[in-house]
Amino acid sequence: MxxxxxxxxxxxxxxxxxxxxxxxxxxxxxxxxxxxxxxxxxxxxxPLDAMRAAADRVLERDGRKALQYGPTEGIAPLRELIAARANAADPHAEPVRPEQVLVTTGSQQALDLLAKVFLDPGDPIVTENPSYLGALQSFRLFQASYWTVDMDDEGAMPQALDPLLARGPKFAYLLPSYQNPTGRSMGPERREQVVELFRRHQVPLVEDDPYGALCFGEPAGATLRSLAPELTLHLGTFSKTLAPGLRLGWVIGPEEWVARLAQVKQSSDLHTSTLSQHVALEVMGAGIIDxxxxxxxxxxxxxxxxxxxxxxxxxxxxxxxxxxxxxxxxxxxxxxxxxxxxxxxxxxxxxxxxxxxxxxxxxxxxxxxxxxxxxxxxxxxxxxxxxxxxxxxxxxxxxxxxx
Ligand SMILES: Cc1ncc(COP(=O)(O)O)c(C=O)c1O
Structure with a gap:
């Protein structure tokens, strides 16, 4: 039975x-x-000592604020800091405003929110082949179907991407920098070619970028977001640069779409841990991150x-x-x-x-x-x-x- x-x-x-x-x-x-x-x-x-010292300072100075509920979009100074760091990394791009930043509970939450906002059962999305398992699982839960792009040493190949974007998927999910699972990265010319295809076909682009800062050879290059800010939802995280236990990530994108994601986030977890946000902000303020x-x-x-x-x-x-x-x-x-x-x-x-x-x-x-x-x-x-x-x-x- x-x-x-x-x-x-x-x-x-x-x-x-x-x-x-x-x-x-x-x-x-x-x-x-x-x-x-x-x-x-x-x-x-x-950075255990720096984290401990930061947590102590936060609790000493702002403890009551750091332990209270907070705004769904994230605390204002952290959104400002994430915007400022994005602007420093891509100095030639249109500057990101703090209103374009949504703090998420890891970038994994951003993937779940994207699925909830955009996907109906059977909807097609474009992914690299292979792609990040956690994203595939999030999208599969909302019954996405997959149109996969073949890759070469620089990731998604433009000639394979072009016909798929022409068919009008809901969005494309790409990892242009040190991809999970392959470690491949798009060079500057590939990035330009890819962005030009998204412009031509007017398809939203989800750029998942947890690894861009983890560079020990060829730098990752300009983010796709910086090349096509009007079409891109860019996902970032402190998991790989600070610590995954903080569960802190973010989305940067057009303000209207960030607000839509925030609406859904509200029913998901109200907001990301205020304590984590304050501690991360304090660690960043201590200037040790770079x-x-x-x-x-x-x-x-x-x-x-x-x-x-x-x-x-x-x-x-x-x-x-x-x-x-x-x-x-x-x-x-x-x-x-x-x-x-x-x-x-x-x-x-x-x-x-x-x-x-x-x-x-x-x-x-x-x-x-x-x-x-x-x-x-x-x-x-x-x-x-x-x-x-x-x-x-x-x-x-x-x-x-x-x-
Ligand atoms: C490509 C990619 N996206 C998202 C995530 C989720 O990271 P987090 O939720 O810790 O920010 C990971 C984790 O390994 C990842 O590799």
Missing amino acids: QDPFTSRLATRMQGVKSSAIRELLKMANQPNVISFAGGLPAPELF DHIGKICAAYGERCQAMLESIASCFPAGTKWTVPTGGMFVWVELPQGVDTAALLPAIVAEEGVAYVSGAPFHPNGGGENTMRLNFTHASADVVRDGIARLGKALTRALEATTA
Whole structure:
């Protein structure tokens, strides 16, 4: 007999399976497992002292305000600061005004709000192939269908994007800077070409940009928002530059659309934690953020290098991989016939190494021979050790399939 909940499930929930992200975060937390799975920053590099001092100052000086309810759009000085930082990063663009900023509970909330504001069941949206799993899940909950764009080393290819935008999707969701999951980034010319297509077809563009500041090589370049502010909703976050536990992100966009998202946010959580907002503001005011970003970028660059060198020497012949200049991920394509999802349980159990298999990042299927590897969470030595073990296991598996 069905339990009384199951028979009352909303239609939209019927295709929803257990979240792959949640499953992998569980796996990443097992002791003795070297995890390349989650998108976790290095915890030893969190600016703990600065955060503690900032929290103390906030509670001492503004405690009653910081513990009170706040405005749905976010506290005014934080919106001003986010606008000011966006303007400093893109000095040639039309300046962002604080009214164009909505503070969100992580950028993940912004994805949920976008889905609620724009998507009816079956609505098509354009995404890169592969794309960020958490976004695909948010959009899928609102029954989106996906038109996927093929990518080259610089991300979405204009010749593939053009006909899809011409068909009039609800919006396109792109990650132009150090993409999750591939680590690929658009160069300046690609950015111009892509923006010109959005202008021509008048399609809204959602630019998800959690990694743009995490650069240890080629800088990410102008945001798509700065090139087409009238068409772009730009998502940012403090999760990768400060700490994900703050749950602080933002949307920058045309004021009218930011206000629409705020309307929906109100019924979702009233507002983002006032305490988190005040603490982040105080940390930013202490002027440590740019030094801190410099420090994590240097560490992540070293870890990425260790991963790339180890892949080159330990992975089976015929493997291809991306060479990121920022962000958190390397994308690996193994020879056809290797099923990375099928291999994962045994590799975790026998080698003590975890990764994310690539198939779930492909909205319409495929990618069984791919995987995403995170290089930021473990030290360079641990990265080398883990990749050597993984390489051995993959080589064995490949030999078994060709034997
Ligand atoms: C591309 C992308 N967008 C959004 C998020 C959500 O980040 P948060 O909600 O912590 O800001 C992540 C997290 O890994 C991500 O990789």
